[in-house]
Amino acid sequence: xxxxxxxxxxxxxxxxxxxxxxxxxxxxxxxxxxxxxxxxxxxxxxxxxxxxxxxxxxxxxxxxxxxxxxxxxxxxxxxxxxxxxxxxxxxxxxxxxxxxxxxxxxxxxxxxxxxxxxxxxxxxxxxxxxxxxxxxxxxxxxxxxxxxxxxxxxxxxxxxxxxxxxxxxxxxxxxxxxxxxxxxxxxxxxxxxxxxxxxxxxxxxxxxxxxxxxxxxxxxxxxxxxxxxxxxxxxxxxxxxxxxxxxxxxxxxxxxxxxxxxxxxxxxxxxxxxxxxxxxxx
Numbered sequence: 001x002x003x004x005x006x007x008x009x010x011x012x013x014x015x016x017x018x019x020x021x022x023x024x025x026x027x028x029x030x031x032x033x034x035x036x037x038x039x040x041x042x043x044x045x046x047x048x049x050x051x052x053x054x055x056x057x058x059x060x061x062x063x064x065x066x067x068x069x070x071x072x073x074x075x076x077x078x079x080x081x082x083x084x085x086x087x088x089x090x091x092x093x094x095x096x097x098x099x100x101x102x103x104x105x106x107x108x109x110x111x112x113x114x115x116x117x118x119x120x121x122x123x124x125x126x127x128x129x130x131x132x133x134x135x136x137x138x139x140x141x142x143x144x145x146x147x148x149x150x151x152x153x154x155x156x157x158x159x160x161x162x163x164x165x166x167x168x169x170x171x172x173x174x175x176x177x178x179x180x181x182x183x184x185x186x187x188x189x190x191x192x193x194x195x196x197x198x199x200x201x202x203x204x205x206x207x208x209x210x211x212x213x214x215x216x217x218x219x220x221x222x223x224x225x226x227x228x229x230x231x232x233x234x235x236x237x238x239x240x241x242x243x244x245x246x247x248x249x250x251x252x253x254x255x256x257x258x259x260x261x262x263x264x265x266x267x268x269x270x271x272x273x274x275x276x277x278x279x280x281x282x
Contacts, residue, residue: 004037005061010050012199012251017051021225022235029236034073035066045237047225053250056222056242062196064175071153074238084160088132100268101135104189104275105142108216111261111277117214119143122184126150126208128174129191133161140165151177174201182210188217190273193239199251206255209280215257219243221264221272234271248276256280 009016026032026043046059096102130150140148151172152158158171245262261277
């Protein structure tokens with residue numbers, strides 16, 4: 001049985017000045033079923049906003065052991081009807097007008113161009129939590145000069161992604177990932193909201209950047225708290241945080257990163273996302 005611990009203060013700035021945004025029953029959380037939690041009908045997941053740093057966070061303080069257990073079964077619930085190959089082919093076969101991956105790449109390219117940077121000038125890119133490799137494969141097809149690398153915690157998805165990406169994908173969590181390669185661009189497409197300690201993860205990624213490298217992060221928008229149902233899967237146990245522009249500026253204050261661009265977007269599937277572009281500064 002998994003035991004749950006809870007945050008009593010903001011996990012980033014340690015403030016206890018919090019506003020409760022939601023209180024949700026875990027019995028209505030399909031991903032909580034992955035954890036075999038005792039007395040689940042008595043448990044809740046509360047979402048708070050910190051008045052000091054502007055972080056929105058789940059009250060559940062998930063341990064690494066609990067997270068690993070969750071993700072052993074996560075893909076079964078999130079993508080129960082297909083193998084990694086079938087999942088890849090389904091997304092890859094979509095026309096560009098219906099492809100969320102194509103839309104995200106276009107937004108990334110637009111953000112870089114605002115700062116006179118062409119993605120075609122990069123050498124190495126890294127996609128964190130790359131799934132079946134769809135995003136990397138599409139980027140590599142559009143920009144064949146790029147060396148595309150990734151890592152993915154779900155073993156069977158990592159194996160498939162590696163098989164179509166020149167064996168450049170590792171089966172790893174962000175905490176264990178290491179590389180001697182320096183990357184000109186690191187992307188996290190709907191991954192940063194899953195991280196247990198995002199500040200530590202960001203510091204690790206900075207060390208993997210080239211001298212003028214970029215980090216591009218796409219996460220659910222804080223507008224979700226006003227626009228979608230309480231029991232939407234975006235508020236379920238697999239998500240730990242929501243990020244605003246104000247918080248992201250707070251997050252990078254003690255790093256060599258600068259937040260260059262923030263963009264709100266409604267995805268092809270009608271979901272609200274926020275896109276953040278960072279660059280390492282001398």
